[in-house]
Amino acid sequence: MSAQGDSRLSSFVFLLFCASSIPRPGMAGLRHEPSPQHYFSGLEAGRASLAFFTPHVSPAAQPFLEQIESSAEALQDYGISVVKVNCPKEDVSRYCGKENALRKAYLFRGNILIREFPTDALFDVNSIVANVLFALLFNEVKYVETLTDLQNIENVLKGKSNMVFAYVPATGTAEHRAVMEAAFVYGTIHQFVLTTEAALLKATGSDDPDGSSAWLLFCHCQRATDPAQPCRRTALAQPLTLLNIHRHLKLMGAPLVIEVAEDPEKVSTVHLQLGLPLVFILTQRETYEADRRTAEFVAWQLLGKAGVALLSRDLVDLNVLHRSNIALKTPDEGMPIQYLVLEDTDEVVTLVEDKSKVKQIQEDEEKEEEEEDEDEKENNNQDIQDDQVVEAVSRDKKRELPLEQVLVLTEETFHSSLSEADRTVVLFYASWEAVSLAVLRSYSEVADHLKGTPGVLLSRVNCWDWPGICTQENVTQFPTIKIYGKGEKSVTYDGMWGTEELTSFIILSRVSCPLKLATMDEAEGYLRGEFPPELSSHHHTSLLGVFSTATSEAREAFEEAGNILSGHVMMGMYFEDDGLALSRKYSVSPPALLLARSGGQSVEGIALPKQSVQDVVQMIRYELMDIFPEITVQNLPQYLQLTKPFLILFSDGDISQMESKEMLKLAKRRPPQAFVACWLNL
């Protein structure tokens, strides 16, 4: 094995497999060297070795060590030894002395340093093998970044040799390793080209939109005659593994069309050996030229999927229909050759592709079966419902919904009903649509909560029965909830589809937003949550905008923000002459915002600078959020909208007071915009 670095040029990969299975005494795994001097003196010219230097105890590099130890055997197949060199304490040489040198691995050929790798680039066996081979094969494997580079290489190769182009999403992956291992073997026969640029992937005709999977093309440049035309390409259809690449290159190397003059049952080609079918095109002397052309055409289409052979009827006595023009030999042992009559070349291609597709699926299934029986069952049953909402609704369909409180509207009654109550809530839905029906269930609960609330009418329109109203009311999504107030523009509900959220929205939107407060008493009552009386029983946070008569601009922005936030927040405004008294009491200067959290026990005052409507909305939303909230299903989206990193305290059950205090401190200390501190109950 020691001479392999030189002899690899002629070796084949299956030889490698054999070689790697032969036990080699004294070579298994990692080699230890007591000191750098010892190591450097033992280096042989032309031989590659990967060395890392370590002081006697170095617990931090432990995971790296494990990986490198397990890669030692794999690298040995390529004649690369992996050496752990101990650094004696007193050693301050180049490789042992510096702290950061110890975080690296070094690749030598002979005693020439080829590359140094930071250990975090060598995170597992794949990455180690891939990176080491990549460095060693620097000349054999060209790395390209642009399409022009690729085309240049292609042009140079035309008429000379073939090219293997591989795209891997990142270096150090299993695919990268497979490509490098293949290059180690085939690098002298074919030109290998590698890229990690997704743009090149698209340019070479892959239809993978996000470039997440690796892809390998065999470019037939040796046969390319026309310098203006790109080389023909055959993509590897299977995942990039060493075995698949090897198989692909073998197939590409096989002759395009072979001529057969013996009993087809006895014929065996590389395709059949590799488990692919062989297509015979039956020919006779009169049509030989045309058949040869057809065969070549078909062969190009089937390259990598099946072999193509010309079978001469003149030379072989076939006991088949005279009309038959195609024969198909499958690799399965004992399967007789099928003779067929096909109309055109497409049918030949379809014949083979369908067969291989079926086989592929079977293989996949077998694989999955091995992996996990449960998975296999679910994947095969395409007719099993996997939509949780649809399934839940259909399991619930036999239960009759308590919808007595919800008025059914029709095209005839829609407009007249809207004028009956002060506020009409309309659910637009489609009776066949699962999400609608799920919301309808919550809606019936809302109706139950709001039973007896004066001035609110809950109703529904089935758009499957009355498409006219739904179009007219501009309902483009199912479900949609709109709230119609007498003589006002309708409000479309844009909150969570939950019973509580919807109930609260309906209750809050009974009061105009912002609510104009006329007297100091009203304003005080409002902050205590006692005014307006409709909302006194509803637990909520109140916002009060205080304006002086001069600040009309800020007031307008505030009113506009109120329209947007209507239903989500309770907003009031006070701009009477005695507003100053109010602002003095809470020590703010108008325009300002007073924030009374649940029941007015504490009132915060916040200055309201001159801002655009959007800014005011943003600010109000922000102020309503907790400093150190518990993240729940309901409130996560609000915090997500801040588009800030999260600092999450995971807790099993409620958090303790101390934890809460500490976290609060942390949350307050940092500039508030930096991150969202929160906790999550597991």
Add this chain to the structure above:
Amino acid sequence: ALCVVSGTAFVYHDYCVIGAGPAGLQAAYFLQQAGRDYVVFERSHAPGSFFALYPRHRKLISINKQYTGKSNSEFNLRHDWNSLLSHDRRLLFRHYSRDFFPHADTMVRYLEDFASLLELRVQYNTAIIHVTLERNEQAWNGHYFVLTDQDRKNYKCSSLLVATGTWVPNVVNFPGSEYVEGYETVSINPEDFAGQTVLILGRGNSAFETAENILGVTNFIHMVSRSRVRLSWATHYVGDLRAINNGLLDTYQLKSLDGLLEGDLEDLAIVKDKKGKLHITLRFYLENRNMSAGIDSITLPQDELDNFATRAPYDRVIRCLGWKFDFSIYNRSLRMMPGKENIKKYPQIKPSYESRGTRGLFVLGTASHSVDFRKSAGGFIHGFRYTTRAVHRLLENRHHGVPWPSTVYPITQLTNSIIKRVNEASGLYQMFSVLADIILLRENATAFEYLEEYPVGVLEELEMQTGRKAPNGLFVIIMEYGRNFSGADKDVFYYNRAVGEAQHAWQSNFLHPVIYYYKRLPTEREMKLRPPEWPLPRPDAIHHIVEDFLTDWTAPNAHILPLRRFLENCLNTDLRSFFAESCFLFAFTRQKLPPFCQQGYVRMQGLLGSEGLRRHAVQAGLLQDFALTDFSGDRPPDSHGRSRDQLLRDQVIPVRPLQHLVNAKDE
């Protein structure tokens, strides 16, 4: 607008419509709604003059269904074959007649109301007798249309909509054809036929309608025509013989003297004997005889073949051969050419209903039936009311920069919007394989644009014709019958004619929705090279929604689930809906959220769901139960969760390729 240019006075309008029949009025309605400058010319004093005379026996064979069990007005139009489209709910035909097959006078009254209630601008008593072109660089189409009426008054228009129907009776000329009475004038009083033997030429609805009327009083009726009888319930074409008219088939097959014969009418000859009886012979015999000799010298077929079928003499011969388009009023420069072979009664038009000879001339209504002759309903009110709307939309885009109406939806509504349309849309249903809904995908498939009822024959011109862009692929939603199901000689009642399982959907025989997916708009070449009888070229993927006995495609497992999987495979995305809880979990465990969570939950519109529903989902193994199991840490959820992830990744199932359709016969 009255203008005088170089001595000739003319009235100018942007749009001229010839004919105030159903198609002309329908076009006028859309032009009026869009506020366009138009006029309709009608030679009669009232609209719908064809219906004032035809059908002669006054029974319309277009159905007028009062009840469908549904209140969906769009759906109900599927079973209302007489109403025109309008916003006015008074103008529904069921308010005019309670008969399933209404009286023709009702249609006349309906059309009068349609014109007057909607205040359409119709100029009556104006017969356009000549149409010519006047070249002009400034004109919309490089020329104006100059129309001349019976009083030599001229009208000039930028765009001409021809809705004159087919009203010129088809006549066959053969020796003795002067003894033939036409359907237009033949008596409709059965008593006039008492004890007579009648030969009817033709085998369409008018022939059978005539026979039906006199069946009970004649000695016997023979019918002769070139082709075999085509029964509409076998061909699924409403223009073929309808069951309501086929009483004679009954009496023929029950050996009651009446009969049907096949033969070429051109070879026929009729000779009248001294008693006034009409004998059938062949033109061939007449050509060989001595012209000066009398009736007795004419060879009759029975002289040589003494059991010749029509050897009995007839008292009357009636011609019921249908109508053709009036080509006579168009100047040669308009190149209004008849179609080839069986569509020669119609002018040649493109699938966009524009004349092949003249830009800016559109043919509407019955005369436009060459596009879907013997296939769909484009020659009938319940079909051309939609194609007329399509033409109007094309014109709005071409001349007024108003793009084809469309709605943009988030991708989460993709399955819904398709299900909604295939269940209620009447235009797709009536004009199956001709009009199609188009879904244009937006970049990254996060949203899509929905265009309704586009003429699919000009799919390649979509961007130019609609003013909408299709750079990211499209779906075409169309309705089709099974390919080999319908036909004049097909047994359409065989056992197991309907399939029920979603996996056999592609073998559906009855009308069912089909969704084609193209990664890019098909080119003109692909459209041209598509196999005959295919509405569209080979798509990148295709999906059939299995036929349904109730035409109700809302079953969650049989209809919606396979459709959703197809869409997911095409777009490589997850279109399932999720409860907020699942989205919450995904937000922490995935880099990319499914669109339902992305466009709903993350925008604070998550589906919290009632407790009962969540319990059902947990029982189904599709939702993690957080209330009971107490799983800790960032460990991935248990096997259910994993298998769901698996599903998410392995959404790609092999889509049944189109070639299976083609190879079906081999299997």
